[in-house]
Amino acid sequence: MLKKGTKLYSILTGRCPKCQEESMYENPNPYVLPDVLKIKDRCSNCNLKYRLEPSFFYGSMYVSYAVGIAFAVAAFVISYLFLGTSLKIAFISIVGTLIVFGPIIMRLSRNIWINMFVSYDKEVSKS
Incomplete structure (x- = not known):
């Protein structure tokens, strides 16, 4: 069901939507509340900038x-x-x-939002 290369995989795991190789979040545990929304600047594998524009995640x-x-x-x-x-x-x-599910809802929402604009690229994930 959760097959790498699908949007659902990226949304549910919080992985980079372009290469799906690493977590977008500094701390993958959503229940560390001070870090729940701390997102990395870029993917270390494919160099995707997670904040595509200022205030991107307001959407x-x-x-x-x-x-x-x-x-x-x-x-x-x-x-x-x-x-x-x-x-x-x-x-x-x-x-x-x-x-109880507030932190998960916040992360899922961010994951869904970025996956609406960025698609998986199998060529990038191979590098």
Whole structure:
């Protein structure tokens, strides 16, 4: 499923979208909160500049909204529909889900955003 060379691979692993050889983030663990959004300047393998323009990742805020809604809907469906909890408990599960998965949502959004503009290049990844 997660095959190198696909957008899904780059999005879910946080790897360089062009060569998919290294993580874009200084610290690959999203739960080290001071480092959650610290991104490298360039890929050491293919030299792709991650910030394609100043304030490039501001656009990922729109993606973050959609990803957050997807996580919230999933939490609601699991807690209210599958587990049969009350609406109050379902709301608490939504809030808890967004807090616990917040760092992952932020990184996923950035990964999706940059992958919208940069495609995998198999020739670059071989070098």
